[in-house]
Amino acid sequence: MLAILGFLMMVVFMFLIMSKKMSALTALVLTPIVFALLAGFHFNEIGTMIVDGIKQVAPISVLIMFAILYFGIMIDAGLFDPMIAKILKLVKGDPLKIVVGTAILTMLVALDGDGTTTYMITTTAMLPLYLILRINPLILAGIAGVGMGIMNTIPWGGATPRAASALGVDPSHLFSAMIPVIASGFACMILMAYFLGKRERKRLGIIDLKGTSFGGEMAATVAEADESLKRPKLWWFNLLLxxxxxxxxxxxxxxxxxxxxxxxxxxxxxxxxxxxMQRERISAHASNVLAIVSMIFAAGVFTGILTGTKMVDEMAISLVSMIPDSMGAFIPVIVALTSGIFTFFMPNDAYFYGVLPILAETAASYGIDPVEVARASIVGQPIHMLSPLVPSTHLLVGLVGVTIDAHQKFALKYAIIAVIVMTAVAVAVGAISLF
Known part of the structure; x- marks a missing residue:
């Protein structure tokens, strides 16, 4: 019964936000509470689950709040203006170069393994260019989200350490065979960015920026571009900091x-x-901070109830039991293609420590090495990074200025393509077996 309620809750939640019947924030809070009540839990029990979930996301909420405020101050002070002007000069108003550059920048910055840092640096550097040239901002959010998902498979990223520890495998054995797989994801992302950029170039053309006042363009397109806030004399200090x-x-x-x-x-x-002036600067960025942090706390409510009610555990068991015996030998490929779906609807911890051991145990009965299951489990991260349960996703859409449902609708197809390509390459190079 808990598994059925869990799946039904996911369907209702996605319907509510995709159809715009509810905002993502209210859906994240109210949907799990209603289904927890239907499952027979009392308000006191639900309250404890909510508090536990909020405690889990509190550190990332504090991080994101002060990160937004910091980069907001740096933008106000004009730290990034010279870099943006230089990039504009190099790309010569070509949307194709900017979009491809976004993909490269995202995946290079993502080498630190942290989505929050990646999104902040990428959007801070690239968003003004998108605004000036009127490139669709969903492209920026989509490339950053999917690109971060691809790079989340590196050994110090979010997925690989969890997979290794959950199944007790050597991280070096897990990762070494995945290098060509990650490289294929990188190449796939660049290729998708090329086609997206080419489409934007066809729509917008190559914009002639000669004689254009950079400061004037910024003032017209970026809300916070107030020259009185610039601190050119402190540029070197801000850069060093x-x-x-x-x-x-x-x-x-x-x-x-x-x-x-x-x-x-x-x-x-x-x-x-x-x-x-300090109060004014904090107030200027407060609405953005509130919107993003409140979404993260709402996601904490959702995951707290999902975990506390044990719905996520029952969902995992029921899904694994659906794999027929005749498909047992294909478990690594099945895991690779479904891991994104699992981790879209549940936190990484719930999947890697709850679902993955069950899948690995099932695979072992067919003589499949647990390391293959571990490798397969991280392939779905491009889809995972679009989930409303990932705190940094709310940071990304907040910084870019798009809604999370619009971001998901735009980026999901590219995430699926990346997962399929990476799965195919993983099979081709022997990282996971087909039979």
Whole structure:
């Protein structure tokens, strides 16, 4: 019964947000509460589940809040203006070059394994170009989301360590065979970006930027482009502060939330020492912060109830039991093609520590090495990164200024293509077996 309610809850939730009957925030909160009540749980029990879920997402919420405020201050102060002007000069108003550049930048930055950092750096660098040239911002969000999903399979990303620890396999054995698979995903993303960019070039043409005032364009297209806020004399300080911040982010030696709290406070005091201006800058970015952080807490409510009611466990068992004996030898391929679906509707932890061991145990009865199942389980990450249960996804759509349902509708087909290509290459190179 819990499995049926769990699947029905997912269907109702997706229907509500895709049909725009409810906002994603209210659907994330109200849908699981209703289904938990239908499952026979009391309000006190549901309340405990909600608090547990919120506790899980609280650290990432703090991180994202101060990260948005920090990069907002850097944009206000004009840190990225010279870089944007230089990129505009290089691309010469060509949407194709900008879109392909977005894909390359996303996957290079994603080498740090953190979606939040990747999205912040990529959107901060590229969004003004999209606004100036009027390129569809859904392309930016889609490329960043799918590209991050592809790179989430690196050893220090979100998926590979979980898969290795859940099945007790050597991470080096898991990853070494996946290098050509990840490379194929990288190439696939570049190719998809090329076609998207070519389509935008056909729609917009190559825009002549000669004689165009960069500052004027920015003022017309970027809401916060107020010249009185620029701090050109502090450009080198802001650059150094940001580089130091990124260095610590990559090193992983300091908690990310602590880094951004300190960096934001320093940036705010140095660039805007006047208390009234500090309040104005915080207020200017408060609506964006509230929208994103509230969505993350709502996602915490959803996952807290999904986990606390044990719906996710029952869903996993019922899905695995649906695999017929005749398809047992194909389990690695099945896992590769379905892992994205699983991790779209449930958190990575629930899938890798709840579902994957069951799949591996089933595969073992057919003589399939657990390392193959582990490799297959990470292939679906491009789809996973579009899930409303991933906190950084809400950061991405908030920064780009698109709705999460529009983002999913646009990007899902490209994520599916990436997963199919990576699965095919994994079979071809022997990372997972077909028989």
């Amino acid at each position: 940001t580089l130091v911040l990124i260095g610590f982010l990559v090193s992983g030696k300091v908690e990310l939330s602590v880094l951004f709290i300190l960096a934001f406070c320093i940036a705010l005091m140095v660039n805007y020492p006047n208390l009234e």
